[in-house]
Amino acid sequence: MRLKELEAVKIIQLALGNKRTLTKTEDELAQLLKKRLTKKECKILNAHVKGEDKAAIIEELHLDTQRYEATMAKAIKKLQNETVHAEFFRNNTTDD
Numbered sequence: 001m002r003l004k005e006l007e008a009v010k011i012i013q014l015a016l017g018n019k020r021t022l023t024k025t026e027d028e029l030a031q032l033l034k035k036r037l038t039k040k041e042c043k044i045l046n047a048h049v050k051g052e053d054k055a056a057i058i059e060e061l062h063l064d065t066q067r068y069e070a071t072m073a074k075a076i077k078k079l080q081n082e083t084v085h086a087e088f089f090r091n092n093t094t095d096d
Contacts, residue, residue, distance in 0.1 A: 006033060007046055007049045008032075009022060009026060011049055011079075012033075012088055014045065014048070014049055014076070015075075015076045015080055016079065016080065016085060022089065023089050023090070024088060032084075032088065036084050038075075040061055040063075041071055041072075041074065041075035041078070043060075043061065044057060044072050045076075048072065054068070
């Protein structure tokens with residue numbers, strides 16, 4: 001998945017809500033998501049916010065429904081982690 005295809009702001013709002021204003025650009029947020037999430041987690045969350053067919057994604061990624069739900073929950077939990085969560089709102093970026 002390319003960074004331009006990733007709906008970063010919508011994914012972050014899905015996980016964290018929109019109580020705070022994001023201070024980074026869409027590209028910076030997409031890079032953070034790609035850094036913190038696996039390819040499957042990115043694909044599942046992106047498909048969810050775009051409203052794509054769940055069955056098609058399950059088939060494409062060779063998952064069952066239970067594993068799909070678990071992967072989505074795990075990805076959202078990762079984004080809600082305080083360390084990761086803070087990266088979405090910090091103005092300066094540092095590479096690890």
